[in-house]
Amino acid sequence: ILNVEQSPQSLHVQEGDSTNFTCSFPSSNFYALHWYRWETAKSPEALFVMTLNGDEKKKGRISATLNTKEGYSYLYIKGSQPEDSATYLCAGAGGGNKLTFGTGTQLKVEL
């Protein structure tokens, strides 16, 4: 999968705000869509792997949806906390689980 795009590039929110990011990808040759969270000085951590159109997944205050027909995924964070500050990466997977990453959305949650 080529040309995975994420928006916005960066985001500053206040503690308690809800926020969402977008990942767009070519809908052809799609196999799976991954979301990762990468905190500074730590290793990227998998949040979700989604494969089916209409998939919705949730982990605590974070959830994600997938639309493979129109080629986008949304990541939502409800009630942002300072510990949510990180770069959120999405990646499209083609055959053989070869991932193409977007450039990420850098989230800063301020008190």
Add this chain to the structure above:
Amino acid sequence: EAGVAQSPRYKIIEKRQSVAFWCNPISGHATLYWYQQILGQGPKLLIQFQNNGVVDDSQLPKDRFSAERLKGVDSTLKIQPAKLEDSAVYLCASGGSGGELFFGEGSRLTVL
């Protein structure tokens, strides 16, 4: 369960010098990946191994980069000679059963 181990965490070298990075994946993971993440860009796949065989190295600059995974366990990525544009974080990852990748903390390379 131990995570993906990488070393060194940081390396500063002069251009034209060589450098090597080491990765030990999660035990039992057959697939191992090396990614290069340049500041402001997303991680780019350099090479993917399945056990000790190469699955994809189409984006590996083979004139200066090499990687091996002897015995299908740990792996080494080498750059020789390094260029300024090789300054990046080199991430190693191994593949889980659900398709997700488990990453190490990365090796940050600065080429002066």
